[in-house]
Amino acid sequence: MNGITIGQYYNVDSVIHRLDPRVKLFATLVYIVSLFIAKSPAAYVLAFAFLALYIGLSRVSVKYIVRGLKPIVFLLLISVLFNLFLTKGEVVLRIWKLQITREGIVFSAYMGLRLILLIVGASMMTYTTTPNQLTDGLERSFRFLNVIHVPVHEIAMMMSIALRFIPILVEETDKIRKAQMARGADFESGNIIRRVMNMIPLLIPLFISAIRRATDLSMAMEARCYHGGEGRTRLHPLRYHGADRIAYLVILAYLAGMILLRVFGI
Amino acid sequence: MSFIEVDNVIHDYVSETEEGGEVTLRALSGVSFTVQAGEFIAILGHNGSGKSTLAKHINALLTPTEGTVWVDGRDTRAEEELLKIRKTAGMVFQNPDNQIIASIVEEDVAFGPENMGVPEEKMLRRVDEALQTVGMTERRHQSPNRLSGGQKQRVAIAGVLAMRPKCIVLDEATAMLDPKGRQEVLKTVSRLNKEEGITILLITHYMEEVPLADRVIVMDGGQIRMTGTPREIFAQWDLLKELRLTVPQITELGHTLKADGLLSAPCVLTAQELAEEICREHPAARSELQTAAEPETQATARKADEQTSAGQAGPETAADGPENAAGGTVSVSDEKTAPEAADGPSGASGQAAAPEEARDVPVLSLEKVGYAYEAGTTMERWALEDINIDIYAGQFIGLLGHTGSGKSTLIQHLNGLVRPARGRVLYRGEDIHGKDFSLRGLRGKVGLVFQYPEYQLFETDVITDVCFGPKNLGLSAQECTARAQKALQAVGLPEKAWKKSPFELSGGQKRRAAIAGVLAMEPEILILDEPTAGLDPAGREEILGRIAALHREKGITVVLVSHSMEDVARMAQRIIVMDHGHVFMDGPAREIFIRTQELEKVHLGSPQVTYALQALRAQGVPVPPSARTVAEAAGYIRQALGAAKAGEVTA
Numbered sequence: 001m002n003g004i005t006i007g008q009y010y011n012v013d014s015v016i017h018r019l020d021p022r023v024k025l026f027a028t029l030v031y032i033v034s035l036f037i038a039k040s041p042a043a044y045v046l047a048f049a050f051l052a053l054y055i056g057l058s059r060v061s062v063k064y065i066v067r068g069l070k071p072i073v074f075l076l077l078i079s080v081l082f083n084l085f086l087t088k089g090e091v092v093l094r095i096w097k098l099q100i101t102r103e104g105i106v107f108s109a110y111m112g113l114r115l116i117l118l119i120v121g122a123s124m125m126t127y128t129t130t131p132n133q134l135t136d137g138l139e140r141s142f143r144f145l146n147v148i149h150v151p152v153h154e155i156a157m158m159m160s161i162a163l164r165f166i167p168i169l170v171e172e173t174d175k176i177r178k179a180q181m182a183r184g185a186d187f188e189s190g191n192i193i194r195r196v197m198n199m200i201p202l203l204i205p206l207f208i209s210a211i212r213r214a215t216d217l218s219m220a221m222e223a224r225c226y227h228g229g230e231g232r233t234r235l236h237p238l239r240y241h242g243a244d245r246i247a248y249l250v251i252l253a254y255l256a257g258m259i260l261l262r263v264f265g266i
Numbered sequence: 267m268s269f270i271e272v273d274n275v276i277h278d279y280v281s282e283t284e285e286g287g288e289v290t291l292r293a294l295s296g297v298s299f300t301v302q303a304g305e306f307i308a309i310l311g312h313n314g315s316g317k318s319t320l321a322k323h324i325n326a327l328l329t330p331t332e333g334t335v336w337v338d339g340r341d342t343r344a345e346e347e348l349l350k351i352r353k354t355a356g357m358v359f360q361n362p363d364n365q366i367i368a369s370i371v372e373e374d375v376a377f378g379p380e381n382m383g384v385p386e387e388k389m390l391r392r393v394d395e396a397l398q399t400v401g402m403t404e405r406r407h408q409s410p411n412r413l414s415g416g417q418k419q420r421v422a423i424a425g426v427l428a429m430r431p432k433c434i435v436l437d438e439a440t441a442m443l444d445p446k447g448r449q450e451v452l453k454t455v456s457r458l459n460k461e462e463g464i465t466i467l468l469i470t471h472y473m474e475e476v477p478l479a480d481r482v483i484v485m486d487g488g489q490i491r492m493t494g495t496p497r498e499i500f501a502q503w504d505l506l507k508e509l510r511l512t513v514p515q516i517t518e519l520g521h522t523l524k525a526d527g528l529l530s531a532p533c534v535l536t537a538q539e540l541a542e543e544i545c546r547e548h549p550a551a552r553s554e555l556q557t558a559a560e561p562e563t564q565a566t567a568r569k570a571d572e573q574t575s576a577g578q579a580g581p582e583t584a585a586d587g588p589e590n591a592a593g594g595t596v597s598v599s600d601e602k603t604a605p606e607a608a609d610g611p612s613g614a615s616g617q618a619a620a621p622e623e624a625r626d627v628p629v630l631s632l633e634k635v636g637y638a639y640e641a642g643t644t645m646e647r648w649a650l651e652d653i654n655i656d657i658y659a660g661q662f663i664g665l666l667g668h669t670g671s672g673k674s675t676l677i678q679h680l681n682g683l684v685r686p687a688r689g690r691v692l693y694r695g696e697d698i699h700g701k702d703f704s705l706r707g708l709r710g711k712v713g714l715v716f717q718y719p720e721y722q723l724f725e726t727d728v729i730t731d732v733c734f735g736p737k738n739l740g741l742s743a744q745e746c747t748a749r750a751q752k753a754l755q756a757v758g759l760p761e762k763a764w765k766k767s768p769f770e771l772s773g774g775q776k777r778r779a780a781i782a783g784v785l786a787m788e789p790e791i792l793i794l795d796e797p798t799a800g801l802d803p804a805g806r807e808e809i810l811g812r813i814a815a816l817h818r819e820k821g822i823t824v825v826l827v828s829h830s831m832e833d834v835a836r837m838a839q840r841i842i843v844m845d846h847g848h849v850f851m852d853g854p855a856r857e858i859f860i861r862t863q864e865l866e867k868v869h870l871g872s873p874q875v876t877y878a879l880q881a882l883r884a885q886g887v888p889v890p891p892s893a894r895t896v897a898e899a900a901g902y903i904r905q906a907l908g909a910a911k912a913g914e915v916t917a
Binding site for chain 1: 373
């Protein structure tokens with residue numbers, strides 16, 4: 001898990017960090033949609049400018065963001081290469097049986113750019129929002145689904161509990177692994193089937209522990225009067241401030257710009 | 267009507283068998299008692315005595331099969347009163363991690379009020395107050411994962427307090443904590459009881475915590491067997507033993523002296539009290555020689571008493587502050603030892619010193635070992651620095667140190683689970699991280715039993731699980747079974763349990779099965795990380811007895827990590843004290859525990875019998891300054907009193 005920065009919270013204080021998570025959810029959604037309607041170089045310039053503004057205001061280090069792209073470089077290369085070689089059109093270069101077309105170059109360049117913008121844009125959400133704010137934001141934003149009996153509160157509660165227990169379970173995994181190694185278990189050698197089999201002494205105690213924790217936790221929650229989302233109040237309820245309203249306007253203006261560029265084909 | 271009324275309550279757990287039938291297990295069979303508002307009640311009982319089931323009835327997490335429970339005038343079976351009962355009687359559970367719901371301290375404290383629908387402004391005030399009361403205000407924006415066990419439990423208490431309860435039930439809430447954490451929790455609870463008048467029901471396995479209570483309820487087999495003040499309960503030592511319980515070590519010393527006819531007080535609870543009683547009954551025992559020299563020791567003994575009975579002082583804010591680094595090793599070998607120690611009774615432990623011929627090559631040695639977490643980053647923390655320890659065959663070593671002192675990291679170096687960043691680990695003179703050295707082979711020779719080892723059980727039955735280790739050593743199935751059987755016998759697990767699923771066993775049995783899993787590899791050295799944590803007194807004794815027998819009869823070298831000074835003192839010959847990643851002390855048990863004040867500085871202390879002797883010395887009774895066991899301390903006191911009597915006669 002070392003060195004993976006994508007999806008992690010980047011702890012600084014900025015205008016963006018202080019925005020309501022619902023605004024950032026909306027921004028992410030709009031940004032993804034906008035990338036799919038972008039066709040022209042001008043549209044990409046606008047999309048890039050918007051992201052640059054977002055990053056600039058968020059005070060997240062650019063180096064940190066670039067590092068976050070590392071795990072997906074491989075994926076990026078494959079999709080770019082596929083598009084480069086497999087797009088039909090005017091051939092500009094031929095290497096052995098492979099051919100590169102003019103359309104291929106343009107298309108794969110757009111493709112790569114779009115993917116990078118997409119991933120960076122989406123990960124800005126997690127860089128600037130704590131997991132708890134994110135869950136709160138999701139709960140509030142999707143509350144309308146209650147009408148069709150989607151248990152929005154319960155799902156959000158499950159998410160936040162999962163987030164709380166991830167570090168605990170990671171630590172526990174390490175402890176059980178070491179304990180079984182002390183009994184001579186081998187997790188490192190052998191072929192793939194052997195290795196999977198060798199995981200059993202690790203996985204079973206881990207599952208049992210997770211179930212035990214879940215039972216304990218549900219009892220602790222009940223003891224503290226938990227009875228679902230009904231009539232629940234919050235310590236820090238989400239509330240819009242001036243900056244949030246301005247942010248909504250900026251996002252809408254950006255979306256309008258992208259649509260106009262598409263409609264007029266610039 | 268009393269605040270809590272439990273009237274003839276029966277509780278049955280009903281579970282379905284594989285055949286579709288039903289099995290009924292009666293956990294409570296006719297329990298009745300009342301609690302007045304503002305009382306502090308301790309509930310004792312061995313594992314499976316029904317005390318946790320009883321606790322869950324107070325909070326309406328369980329409702330009676332028969333009988334009635336009233337909490338603040340409300341029947342717990344009334345559906346519509348449920349939430350009111352739960353906010354009246356809050357509950358704190360055993361495992362600190364499994365009861366914190368939110369990822370931020372203050373949000374967790376707010377969880378209860380949020381569920382109750384408390385409006386925002388009021389909620390903020392309640393959270394502030396609750397955090398203030400438990401002394402956790404500074405940590406309010408932190409993740410609970412960064413807190414110590416004691417701090418987490420204080421957050422859990424704050425979570426209950428924010429619901430404005432009239433009563434708090436602590437269901438073995440101190441069982442998983444280290445002594446410092448227990449102290450933090452108990453102080454908080456005592457203060458809530460005294461200052462805010464909150465009714466406390468404290469369920470515990472630690473007899474040392476009982477004197478805090480106004481009244482004690484002792485459970486056995488789903489029934490109440492004894493009730494009374496702590497003093498009344500602890501006076502009945504024989505009955506307690508029958509109920510698989512015990513008394514604090516200091517009380518045991520009092521009882522032992524009483525059996526000798528040296529003390530007439532029916533029950534003593536503190537070292538100071540014991541010393542005063544003895545001096546009152548034997549005024550001749552005070553000799554003038556000693557009185558001048560010992561004001562310090564007297565202060566120490568007083569402090570110890572305050573600790574055991576968790577004084578009424580404010581929250582222990584100092585505990586949260588940065589701990590001052592106390593580097594350097596204190597050598598004890600040249601220290602003056604009490605002359606009396608040599609001709610005193612030779613202790614009841616009966617452990618011989620390590621054989622001399624084995625002394626030349628240590629089995630294991632750590633040479634200038636250092637280890638850092640997150641090495642090479644800005645988060646780098648040195649968990650161990652410049653550790654030099656030689657472990658010789660046949661030794662019984664007690665490893666002490668508060669949580670975070672580096673003990674756990676240290677023992678993981680001994681079987682190569684962790685590779686030192688600096689220095690070397692040698693097994694019989696060979697570097698264990700050398701090229702040709704088999705680490706897996708070493709793990710067969712150096713057995714490491716982790717904390718809560720029962721959490722690693724995974725097989726369908728006990729004996730197969732115990733075979734896992736030998737199987738990994740590449741032994742034949744026959745040899746594996748033979749070794750497993752031997753190991754299970756050594757830990758005293760009855761044969762009828764061998765074919766059971768490990769998850770059907772009781773807590774103490776599971777623990778022993780897990781220890782057998784390491785023993786079956788037939789190690790030369792057995793390292794145990796707090797093997798008695800979370801067990802009831804009988805379970806603790808059983809495990810310690812088995813470990814002592816392994817050392818005595820099979821000559822296994824033992825390294826015992828423990829938080830109990832009493833256990834370590836009576837079992838180990840050599841003590842290593844860790845502090846801030848350094849070896850703080852290393853020497854014979856008797857000499858280490860004389861240094862009570864230094865030990866207290868690193869959040870440890872001495873065994874209660876040592877405090878008793880030190881309190882006696884402060885009163886001028888000529889006894890040695892430390893003892894390892896109750897029998898030894900009783901012997902010293904007997905001798906001192908005998909000498910005094912003889913002196914009286916000649917005069």
